[in-house]
Amino acid sequence: MTKKNAFYAQSGGVTAVINASACGVIETARQHKDKIGNVYAGRNGIIGALTEDLIDTGKESAANIAALRHTPGGAFGSCRYKLKGIEENRAQYERLIEVFKAHDIGYFFYNGGGDSQDTAHKVSQIGAELGYPITCVGIPKTVDNDLPITDNCPGFGSVAKYVAVSTREAAYDVASMAKTSTKIFVMEVMGRHAGWIAAAAGLAQEQEGDAPHIILFPEVAFDQAKFLKQVDKAVKKYDYCVIVVSEGVRDKDGKFLSDSGIKDAFGHAQLGGVAPMLANLIKHELGHKFHWAVADYLQRSARHIAAKTDVEQAYALGKAAVELALKGKNAVMPTIVRKSNKPYRWTIGEAKLADVANVEKMMPKNFISRNGFEITDACREYLAPLIKGEDYPPYKNGLPQYARMKNVAVAKKLKARFKI
Incomplete structure (x- = not known):
């Protein structure tokens, strides 16, 4: 077996643990130096491959690579850049193969969501078509939890x-002031089509009266009259109301409540602003004083409160991606397979990229209560193990200490063809 180099890239919105997957890839590849040569990373994701802007991870010390496990963000840079179909965008796919060929890259590890898995699948196809052997393995990553086949x-x-923690802590604050001040708190969380993140807030509710009192899911059409009635009911019963809303909530006609009319790089509607809209609606219709917050980047970059389960799974999937590639598996993605809930046990499985690409996993109907505003026991049982455990980063002078990468560039060998 001829030793080949590997290319790793991060894609889409980053997470608190995507670098743990990078750590798993790089450390595992270093353990197989007889089969894998250098590990190159794409500067700013797939754009780094298209522009031949590669990073030599071999210039990083073992300690710095290990520190990726507890570092948030995307250590090598990520991007929202979608490669369309091969026929309509053939030049870019051919460019990827050209760059891989120039740098003797035989392994492609793409760490991202559904669009990224689609890209990895198409690269495996164009490689076969052009007669260039490239082993493509996707590594799942998305805060939205909407990839199919993998358990999470x-x-x-x-x-x-x-x-869940923020909902509980904010609720304590609101409850303290409800008699004379704020009675309504609305927190907006991510989730374009699937309400997994909003559902997680429901874990904060352990007994009658606990927040959140209302959760709004993308899977349930927004009914203004029903919503206001539920808010009024909570305020009368508990003296305050905490609402968690997914950014992707839609009306009965399927229109996003927070659609700004702007599209992002993937062609998706740019969302944001549903929290203030709902807060002002409550003020106008019910007269209650409010506060609202948008968790935004804070929710996905909060490595200081990362779930230990999540960190371990992120690393394990990066490690598994390399192991699958070395076994000769191509156009696949390692997955998490849940074996049991109590005790929580999981293992690694695999899925074909063709079955993962561009498929979204929504919340099952039995995870949402009949009234549409809460999670069910089945949902709680699914979610609870995923937030278990703490995996704190090292602290110094009261602040977390994160990896600072050198990100040394690999010398270019080709003429520039794309400017992005």
């Missing part, structure tokens, strides 16, 4: 923990 996605567990 790295990045989600830590966001779920952050949202």
Whole structure:
């Protein structure tokens, strides 16, 4: 077996644990130096491959690579850049193969969501078509938890923990002031089509009266009259109301409540602003004083409160990706397979990229209560193990200490073809 180099890239919105997957890839590859040569990373994701802007991870010390396990963000840079179909965008796919060929890259590890798995699948196809052997393995990553086949996605567990903790802590604040001040608190969380993150807030509710009192899911059409009635009921019963809303909540016609009319790089509607909209609606209709918050980047970058389960799974999937590639598996993605809930046990499985690409996993109907505002016991049983455990980063002078990568560039060998 001829030794080949590997290319690793991060894609889409980053998470608190995507670098743990990078750590798993790089450390495992270093343990197989007889089969894998250098591990190159794409600077700013797949753009790094298209522009031949590669990073030599071999220039990083073992300690710095190990520190990736507890470092948030994307250590090598990520991007929202979607490669379309091979026929309509053939030049870019051919460019990827050209760059891989120039740098003797035989392994492609793409760490991202559904669009990224689609790209990895297409690269495996164009490689075969052009007669260039490239082993492509996707590594799941998305805070939205919406990839199919895998039980859950790295990045989600830590966001779920952050949202559940923030909901509980904010509720204590609101309850303290409800008699004379704020009665309504609305927190907006991520989740375009699937309500997994919003559902996680429900873990904060352990007994009658606990927040959140209302959860709004993308899977349930927003009914204004029903919503306001539920808010009024909570305020009369508990003297305050905490609401957690997914950014992707839609009306009965399927229109996002927070659609700004702007599209992102993937062609998705740019969302944001549903929390203030709901807060002002409550003020106008019910007269209650409010506060609102948008968790935004805070929820996905909060490595200081990452779930230990999430960190371990992120690392394990990075490690498994390399092991699958060395076994000759191509166009596959390692998955998490749940073996039991109590005690929580999981193992690594695999899925074909063709079955994962561009498929979204929504919340099952039996995970949402009949009234549409709460999670069920079945949902709680699924979510609870994913936020378990703490995996704190090292602290110094009261602040977490994170890896600082050198990100040394690999010398270019080709003429520039794309400027992105």
